[in-house]
Amino acid sequence: xxxxxxxxxxxxxxxxxxxxxxxxxxxxxxxxxxxxxxxxxxxxxxxxxxxxxxxxxxxxxxxxxxxxxxxxxxxxxxxxxxxxxxxxxxxxxxxxxxxxxxxxxxxxxxxxxxxxxxxxxxxxxxxxxxxxxxxxxxxxxxxxxxxxxxxxxxxxxxxxxxxxxxxxxxxxxxxxxxxxxxxxxxxxxxxxxxxxxxxxxxxxxxxxxxxxxxxxxxxxxxxxxxxxxxxxxxxxxxxxxxxxxxxxxxxxxxxxxxxxxxxxxxxxxxxxxxxxxxxxxxxxxxxxxxxxxxxxxxxxxxxxxxxxxxxxxxxxxxxxxxxxxxxxxxxxxxxxxxxxxxxxxxxxxxxxxxx
Numbered sequence: 370x371x372x373x374x375x376x377x378x379x380x381x382x383x384x385x386x387x388x389x390x391x392x393x394x395x396x397x398x399x400x401x402x403x404x405x406x407x408x409x410x411x412x413x414x415x416x417x418x419x420x421x422x423x424x425x426x427x428x429x430x431x432x433x434x435x436x437x438x439x440x441x442x443x444x445x446x447x448x449x450x451x452x453x454x455x456x457x458x459x460x461x462x463x464x465x466x467x468x469x470x471x472x473x474x475x476x477x478x479x480x481x482x483x484x485x486x487x488x489x490x491x492x493x494x495x496x497x498x499x500x501x502x503x504x505x506x507x508x509x510x511x512x513x514x515x516x517x518x519x520x521x522x523x524x525x526x527x528x529x530x531x532x533x534x535x536x537x538x539x540x541x542x543x544x545x546x547x548x549x550x551x552x553x554x555x556x557x558x559x560x561x562x563x564x565x566x567x568x569x570x571x572x573x574x575x576x577x578x579x580x581x582x583x584x585x586x587x588x589x590x591x592x593x594x595x596x597x598x599x600x601x602x603x604x605x606x607x608x609x610x611x612x613x614x615x616x617x618x619x620x621x622x623x624x625x626x627x628x629x630x631x632x633x634x635x636x637x638x639x640x641x642x643x644x645x646x647x648x649x650x651x652x653x654x655x656x657x658x659x660x661x662x663x664x665x666x667x668x669x670x671x672x673x674x675x676x677x678x679x680x681x682x683x684x685x686x687x688x689x690x691x692x693x694x695x696x697x698x699x700x701x702x703x704x705x706x707x708x709x710x711x712x713x714x715x716x717x718x719x720x721x722x723x724x
Contacts, residue, residue, distance in 0.1 A: 372709065373451055375444070375458035376403040376420070379605065380624050382412040383523040384459060384478070387702040389418070392709070400451045402444065402464075408605055415606050421447060441466060448473070455712055459519075460487050465494035474712060478705075480519050481623070482506050483642045499708065503649040515704050518646050520627045522701040524609060531613040531632075535603055539585075543614060546582030548678070549601070550574060551620030553589050565621045566639055568593065570667045574619060575599065577671065581678040582616055616683060619674050623647055630656040631698075633691030635683060637674045639667065654694050656687060 372392055374385055389399050401420035403409050413420050424440045441463040448456070448467050458464050459478040468475035474496040479488070482505050492498060495511065502514045523529060533543060541547060552565060566574075575596070578584045586592065586599040587608070603611060609628060612618065618629040618636040623646075626638040630650040638647050639660045650657040658677075660670035677683060 370455070370710070371398045371400070371451060371453045373400045373402065373448060373453035373456040373464070375423075375456070375461065375464045376401060376409060376413070377458070377460050378404070379406070379408045379412055380519075381459050382409060382416070384519050385457065385522075386416055386418075387523060387528050388457075388705050388709070391702065391706050395710075400447070400453065402447055412605060415604075423447065437463070445470070455709060457709065460484075461491045461495055462487065465491040468496075469494040476709065476712065478519070480504065480644065480646055482645055497708075497712070499705075501646050503645040505645040505648075513708070515699060515701065517698045517701040517704065518627050518631060518650075519701065520624070520631050521698055522705065524628060524631045525700050525702070526695065527700050528702065529609065532607070532610045533614065535607045535610040536614060538603055538607075539611075541583070541614075546616040546678075547614075548578040548582055548584050548617045548619060548674075549612065549615050549625075550578070550584065550586045550599070551588070551618060551622045551625045552586070552592075553621045565662065566667060567664075570671060571596070574671055574674070577675055578617075578619070578678065581675075585611075617674060617677055619670070626650075626657055630654065631691065631694060633684070633687040635677055635687050637670050637677075639670050650694075654690050656690050656694070 374389060376382055376385065389401070392399050401413070401418055402423045403413060403420040404424050405422045423443045444463050445467045448471060453473060456464050456468050456473060456475045458475070461475055461477045465475050465477065475494070476497045476499060477491060477495040478499045480501050492508065492511070497513050498508050498511045499513050499515060500508065501518055502516045504514065536542060575584055584599050585601045586596055587601045592600060601611070609632070612625070612629050612634055613632045615629070615634050618625060618634060621639055623638060623640060623644045626636040626647055627650065629636040636657050637660065638657055639662055641662050643659050647657050647659055651659055658673050660666045
């Protein structure tokens with residue numbers, strides 16, 4: 370079988386990397402199309418993948434719109450040449466359109482309920498839409514739910530073994546407390562019209578967290594000069610090791626929040642909309658605490674973070690919660706592999722047998 374995989378974000382590399390390796394080891398041929406974005410290429414190169422560029426990264430919605438036609442034709446050319454049996458993507462525009470045009474199945478993965486723009490332009494053209502079981506919206510007959518989170522496709526113990534070497538790079542030991550702060554760019558299509566934590570809250574957080582451990586900051590957008598000394602300086606493929614050993618995550622990234630949860634690290638997530646999976650990770654497992662972005666909620670998020678940092682044995686408690694989470698969730702890569710290999714049969718038949 371020939372499988373076409375579109376990579377449009379660094380997180381997609383992690384989501385699909387084990388799937389690609391397994392498919393190739395089983396004798397399938399995989400073609401990777403990667404958006405022209407430096408960190409994506411760095412990750413793909415680190416993992417030894419061969420890929421083809423299909424578009425440069427564009428920040429503004431205006432430039433994204435201008436590049437739409439170019440992307441469509443580039444993907445069309447690549448798919449026609451490769452002739453896949455099936456295509457896979459998270460955020461499948463324009464792959465969904467090309468697959469429909471060529472009458473080829475396309476599988477979409479999504480976990481963000483409020484990404485209406487993406488679904489509007491892709492859902493009518495894909496063959497299946499795979500979501501976590503905790504996804505809060507009903508997407509119709511094409512939706513297939515699985516009992517897991519995207520992050521369990523690469524941070525499940527079947528694939529991820531923490532490497533404490535990253536601590537040595539930063540002059541830390543396993544007993545040291547440290548807090549990771551994560552700020553996002555707010556340039557995604559589903560973030561239009563919104564902004565994140567205020568500079569005042571960030572300053573207060575750095576000051577308060579510094580009382581309990583070392584502070585590290587990772588940010589998609591440029592950092593104010595006053596925060597530069599806190600910037601994390603480790604390779605992107607090592608960040609999950611650092612998150613495993615962290616005492617707490619505080620920030621605006623849903624993905625890093627969920628990554629910490631499945632690694633047993635407590636996380637504070639601040640966002641205007643929230644996610645079904647971070648809600649479940651709070652309500653069911655107590656590993657995440659969700660807050661909105663109004664002034665009062667931002668203050669409450671900081672208070673909760675300090676409350677957690679004052680707890681004794683926070684890491685031990687997190688590891689215990691992680692054990693329960695892992696016992697109740699599936700190996701998502703194994704599920705994806707089975708679904709893709711099975712997909713040439715009817716979606717109805719697959720869903721019927723899953724019941």
